[in-house]
Amino acid sequence: MHKKIHNSSILVTGGAGFIGSYVVEELLKSNPAKVIVLDNLIRGSYENMKSFIGNPVVHFVEGDIRDTSLLEECVAGADYVFHMAALRINACAANPKEGFEVMLKSTFDLTELCVKHKVRKVIYSSSASVYGLAQHFPTPETDNPYNNQTFYGGAKLWGEQLFRSFKFMYDLDYVALRYFNVYGPRMDTDGKYTEVMIRWLDCIRDGKAPLIYGDGSSSMDFVYVRDVAKANVAALVSDVTDEAFNVGNCEETSLKQLLEALLRVNDSKLIPEFKEENTVNPVSRRLADNSKAKKLLGFEPTVTLEKGLQELSQWYFEKKKASALSI
Numbered sequence: 001m002h003k004k005i006h007n008s009s010i011l012v013t014g015g016a017g018f019i020g021s022y023v024v025e026e027l028l029k030s031n032p033a034k035v036i037v038l039d040n041l042i043r044g045s046y047e048n049m050k051s052f053i054g055n056p057v058v059h060f061v062e063g064d065i066r067d068t069s070l071l072e073e074c075v076a077g078a079d080y081v082f083h084m085a086a087l088r089i090n091a092c093a094a095n096p097k098e099g100f101e102v103m104l105k106s107t108f109d110l111t112e113l114c115v116k117h118k119v120r121k122v123i124y125s126s127s128a129s130v131y132g133l134a135q136h137f138p139t140p141e142t143d144n145p146y147n148n149q150t151f152y153g154g155a156k157l158w159g160e161q162l163f164r165s166f167k168f169m170y171d172l173d174y175v176a177l178r179y180f181n182v183y184g185p186r187m188d189t190d191g192k193y194t195e196v197m198i199r200w201l202d203c204i205r206d207g208k209a210p211l212i213y214g215d216g217s218s219s220m221d222f223v224y225v226r227d228v229a230k231a232n233v234a235a236l237v238s239d240v241t242d243e244a245f246n247v248g249n250c251e252e253t254s255l256k257q258l259l260e261a262l263l264r265v266n267d268s269k270l271i272p273e274f275k276e277e278n279t280v281n282p283v284s285r286r287l288a289d290n291s292k293a294k295k296l297l298g299f300e301p302t303v304t305l306e307k308g309l310q311e312l313s314q315w316y317f318e319k320k321k322a323s324a325l326s327i
């Protein structure tokens, strides 16, 4: 139970999404007076909110953060805001104008409204994408962002800077969290931008050789979604402000190793097929240095990749079974 959360009113934009729904669950453990979830359900779902949608403390508002008057209704009266609504990296690349409206303009409107309505603290979902290909591995927060080439990474960095400037100008407290590669149950399985682990789980289920594009050496730092939710709560309850933190698992896993781990936890003997890479991935490595989050927020990830992949696999296969039965 966290005193700051107890009896407080909290807005979670994007709270019907993958990470947001776990943040809401984590907040509810400390008995807040009210949690408002604002989400337009372009990716979020009622299914994600199953555990709390009937809870009288939770007010779900189906709407768009680009609707400024609706956004103001949601911000007014909130003590704290988690700003998680965003487009995915590929969606920003496919439609940068929409990316601008959702990632930049709406974040600006939200920030102004937080000042106007005297919100006590904002927790902003940033991303390791701000680094592009980082200079150091493990990557500390002090690595510079000049290698980022994506609109999404640029937008996230701008969001961080926006909050910094509003702290400086209006004393709005905030913490930005740079998530690395978040995975776990409720990750997107059917959308246009489904992650590689879901495609591999389909191969395991169907007994088909999983495909690896390139030599499988590019690496990521996979952090389990419940750990990310805990980092969000730690950022809220601490007195730290005006800081950005990495949130990773501090373990570098190549795509090849990821597939091996996925096959291992599912007792599968499938042999991967390698295909020529058809896109250029400018970010060939990711590895977080979380020491700042450990020191200032007391945050440390607790779920190993194997354990996380087991939970993901179990959830995914059950979900597929249930949807096959309902057809």
Ligand SMILES: NC(=O)c1ccc[n+]([C@@H]2O[C@H](COP(=O)([O-])OP(=O)(O)OC[C@H]3O[C@@H](n4cnc5c(N)ncnc54)[C@H](O)[C@@H]3O)[C@@H](O)[C@H]2O)c1
Binding pocket: 013, 014, 015, 016, 017, 018, 019, 020, 038, 039, 040, 041, 042, 043, 044, 045, 063, 064, 065, 066, 083, 084, 085, 086, 087, 088, 102, 125, 126, 127, 128, 178, 179, 180, 181, 182, 183
């Ligand atoms: N998943 C990751 O690996 C990862 C990594 C780094 C950063 N992040 C960031 O974390 C946050 C949460 O990501 P996620 O993985 O849960 O993604 P997600 O797509 O599941 O969640 C985002 C939510 O925002 C909602 N949304 C999008 N546009 C909206 C709009 N205009 N108005 C209202 N709601 C809108 C979506 O419906 C969705 O429920 C995002 O800000 C994302 O950029 C995620």
